[in-house]
Amino acid sequence: MSLSILAIDDSRTIRDMLTLALTQAGFDPTVAEDGIHGLEVLDGMQPDAIITDINMPRLDGFGFIEAVREQPQHQTTPILVLTTESAPELKARARAAGATGWIVKPFDPAKLVKALNMVAGTGTA
Template sequence: MGKKVLAVDDSKTMRDMVSFTLKGAGYEVVEAADGLLALDALGSNQVDLVITDINMPNMDGIGLVKALRQNPAHSSTPILVLTTESDDSKKNEGRAAGATGWIVKPFEPEKLLKVVQKVCG
């Protein structure tokens, strides 16, 4: 069974793209449309990687990263922040919250896969 990835984005288009890319490479993908739904989907279940957008309703990506880092069950889960924001302030905010890495949209499928494989194998 492939490694499990949680893809979080309020855009269905973006979730579909990430899922399509990762499923094609053998990953199991669970999707959520915002940070709160991601926390609901996770519960105490482990995933091998979380990929999250920043700008989302209800709970944004930074809030999700912080919530996961405060939860002992997910405090060491790799988290990649996936967003069109490329300014340093957002990157720094993500890093400070505990994100593992950063991918700027739009992304090439190969690049996304390469980073995902590097982070969670």
């Protein structure tokens, strides 16, 4: 099944890499450059999962997740946080904001795909 994924990162390189990894996995990625842009893009789409960076201009990942969770239609949309830190307090903050899980950068495309499949319930196989 082709999952539709919204991927948000302020780094063009990471966006390119996410697009590549997701496309190769047969997913249908849409990208955005920061939290505000992410919300704009999200308005009108119902992605199967969202991937977001934390450190971003205008609206960071925490703010973005909180804003997404406020929208009734996105209360259960899986949101994976993409972060270079694996610090527990970051995980805790991400979770408090409403994140489903996290992926540590640099990400392994295969693992990213598995994690997406798992949170979106499409099976890891």
